[in-house]
Amino acid sequence: MTTTPVNVTVTGAAGQIGYALLFRIASGQLLGPDTPVSLRLLEIPQGVKAAEGTAMELDDCAFPLLAGIDIFDDARQGFDGANVALLVGARPRSKGMERGDLLEANGGIFGPQGEAINAGAADDVKVLVVGNPANTNALIAQRHAPDVPAERFTAMTRLDHNRALHQLATKAGVAVNEVERLTIWGNHSATQYPDIFHARVGGRAATDVVDEAWLESEFIPTVAKRGAAIIEARGLSSAASAANAAIDHVHDWVTGTQGEGWTSAAIVSDGSYGVPEGLISSFPVRARDGRWEIVQGLEVNDFSRAKIDASVAELVEERDAVQQLGLV
Numbered sequence: 001m002t003t004t005p006v007n008v009t010v011t012g013a014a015g016q017i018g019y020a021l022l023f024r025i026a027s028g029q030l031l032g033p034d035t036p037v038s039l040r041l042l043e044i045p046q047g048v049k050a051a052e053g054t055a056m057e058l059d060d061c062a063f064p065l066l067a068g069i070d071i072f073d074d075a076r077q078g079f080d081g082a083n084v085a086l087l088v089g090a091r092p093r094s095k096g097m098e099r100g101d102l103l104e105a106n107g108g109i110f111g112p113q114g115e116a117i118n119a120g121a122a123d124d125v126k127v128l129v130v131g132n133p134a135n136t137n138a139l140i141a142q143r144h145a146p147d148v149p150a151e152r153f154t155a156m157t158r159l160d161h162n163r164a165l166h167q168l169a170t171k172a173g174v175a176v177n178e179v180e181r182l183t184i185w186g187n188h189s190a191t192q193y194p195d196i197f198h199a200r201v202g203g204r205a206a207t208d209v210v211d212e213a214w215l216e217s218e219f220i221p222t223v224a225k226r227g228a229a230i231i232e233a234r235g236l237s238s239a240a241s242a243a244n245a246a247i248d249h250v251h252d253w254v255t256g257t258q259g260e261g262w263t264s265a266a267i268v269s270d271g272s273y274g275v276p277e278g279l280i281s282s283f284p285v286r287a288r289d290g291r292w293e294i295v296q297g298l299e300v301n302d303f304s305r306a307k308i309d310a311s312v313a314e315l316v317e318e319r320d321a322v323q324q325l326g327l328v
């Protein structure tokens with residue numbers, strides 16, 4: 001067992017995702033059963049009391065791996081020494097809004113947090129942005145942290161990936177672990193492209209198992225609009241499933257993905273698949289030795305090309321909009 005605790009900073013700790021996330025981190029599901037964690041909870045001043053309540057409950061779980069909990073309302077203190085930073089704190093959308101509508105409301109949070117990460121996080125810091133619009137918020141944070149390697153800033157599309165796994169498995173009548181090589185491309189928004197052209201279902205090509213009409217009229221819209229469907233049903237945006245996806249993303253990043261399959265994560269583009277360099281876009285990825293690698297060499301057909309381009313065009317628009325707002 002490692003004895004030095006890993007510092008995990010969670011912003012928005014008093015929010016609904018925070019509540020679904022912290023207990024799982026403290027129980028060892030983020031970093032594994034041998035790694036003690038020290039939690040650093042960052043909230044705005046109005047959220048501190050509720051975060052203190054959550055910390056009391058964490059204490060009451062007597063988690064053997066939980067080495068300490070500190071609560072802050074100052075970003076520099078919150079990110080000081082952070083090895084893992086989960087940037088969750090941001091306003092969620094409500095019914096009728098698109099995630100892009102949050103650009104101005106939430107964009108202002110991520111510049112100062114990027115600066116704080118730059119100033120004091122640990123040398124090995126890994127950052128996952130969950131707060132929406134996640135890709136562009138990650139870009140803002142990354143641009144404010146010039147001393148941190150850009151590849152350490154990622155945004156979450158694992159929830160979309162998991163949603164797609166479930167939809168395809170259910171349609172094919174197989175268990176989710178029989179589905180592999182799905183990809184979410186682009187933005188965590190309604191333009192995202194869940195791609196099954198390389199997917200395997202129970203060892204067969206997914207395209208032999210499901211038909212194109214279902215792909216276009218059911219699968220893609222269901223996955224891409226699932227966030228809105230949850231808001232419509234719950235009256236609140238997804239929380240436990242979002243926390244679960246954040247755990248999956250960081251766990252894979254730290255411990256590595258298995259074999260030749262892959263998952264999806266929004267990472268800084270190196271220009272692969274025609275995605276402009278520097279954008280934080282979702283790709284098919286594997287994790288090796290603590291680094292994400294884009295799966296190379298996949299054939300992109302015309303249908304996929306058009307869908308990827310449309311989502312990437314939206315990311316370019318968001319980047320240009322935050323540039324105009326002076327956020328990057």
Ligand SMILES: NC(=O)c1ccc[n+]([C@@H]2O[C@H](COP(=O)([O-])OP(=O)(O)OC[C@H]3O[C@@H](n4cnc5c(N)ncnc54)[C@H](O)[C@@H]3O)[C@@H](O)[C@H]2O)c1
Pocket residue numbers: 011012013014015016017018042043044046047088089090091092093109129130131132133134156157159160188237238239242
């Ligand atoms: N990427 C994804 O797949 C995904 C999935 C679900 C939700 N989200 C997004 O995650 C975000 C959080 O969702 P939620 O349901 O937990 O919201 P919530 O409103 O329940 O909680 C947000 C918390 O963040 C805190 N906060 C606000 N500004 C902060 C700041 N500057 N520093 C620290 N904390 C701050 C608030 O006080 C609040 O406690 C939203 O933007 C939501 O849209 C993303």
Ligand SMILES: O=C(O)C[C@H](O)C(=O)O
Pocket residue numbers: 092093099132159226227228230237238
């Ligand atoms: O859709 C939202 O606004 C919340 C979240 O991004 C989701 O995908 O559930």
